[in-house]
Amino acid sequence: MLKTVPKKSEILTDTWQQISWQYFLQLTNQSVYKNGKFYYDRGYMKIEMSPLGMSHGRDNAIVARLISLFATLKNIPVVEFTNVSYRKAEIRECQPDSSFYLGKVANLPTRSNQAIDLNQYAPPTLVIEIATTSLGDDLGSKRLLYEKLGVHEYWVINTNNYDVIAFEIIDGGSREIQISNVLPGLEISLVKTALERSENADDGEVNRWLIKLFS
Known part of the structure; x- marks a missing residue:
């Protein structure tokens, strides 16, 4: 060391x-x-330190908006963070692309410019990593890290092919899922479809399509 x-x-x-x-x-x-x-x-x-290109930013925005719209229209409480650091002092730290607290959470983090202290606050319900060149690490080392931090679900978005790989984290491990548990009824394949549609549609068109589906 x-x-x-x-x-x-x-x-x-x-x-x-x-x-x-x-x-x-x-x-x-x-x-x-x-x-x-x-x-x-x-x-x-x-x-x-790898530069983040348009595909990374676009996919992150589309997925985050999809989650927010679904939660809003299904009356699921939602609090979203982008590029926030979560810290369990001297043990672990992470800075996912997007993270969400979903449902009723007893001890939501309070507003500050410091890393969120996971010795004081609950870990996020859902964490998302957008993979451009880091797919292997996102599916490997980072998945193990999020298992130990105790998030409920972890999604990896592959910007190269719009693929969405979702994991339920349970009993200290994880398994791949096709339907979200923290966003009940949301099929993971729909997230991939939304990303594909965003290739040739603007945000308003994608939003209207999602609202129609979720309403």
Whole structure:
């Protein structure tokens, strides 16, 4: 494990690297990594610095809007966060592309500019990662991380083919599902269809189609 504060040249971005929690926290505060996404699990960290293109941003927006519309029209309480850090001090940290608290949650995080403390607040109900070059990691190491954090569902969106892989997290493990449990009745295949439609339709057209389906 690294014994001194690592230099920028010593940090391997976009891959997992062994490092202590204390130095991980120092790196999160360095301006050179201000555009990075930070993950930490049991003594290993990953800083994602890959540029995010239009496909990543578009798919993230479409999926987040779909979830918000479904929850709204089905009277499911919903609170959405984008690129928020969740922290279980000295053990784990993550910064998913999108995350949602769904249903009645007793201890929702309060407003602040700090990482959400999972020793104080409940973990998000649903977490989403948008995969452009990180698909293997999103399905592997990150899935294990989210299992341990105790989220209820985890979705991975593959921007290369609109594929949506959804997992139910239960009893410390996960299994692939075709219908969401936290958004009852929502078929995962419909999310893929919405992404495909967004290739040739503007947001308003996709929204109207979704509202008609969900109403």
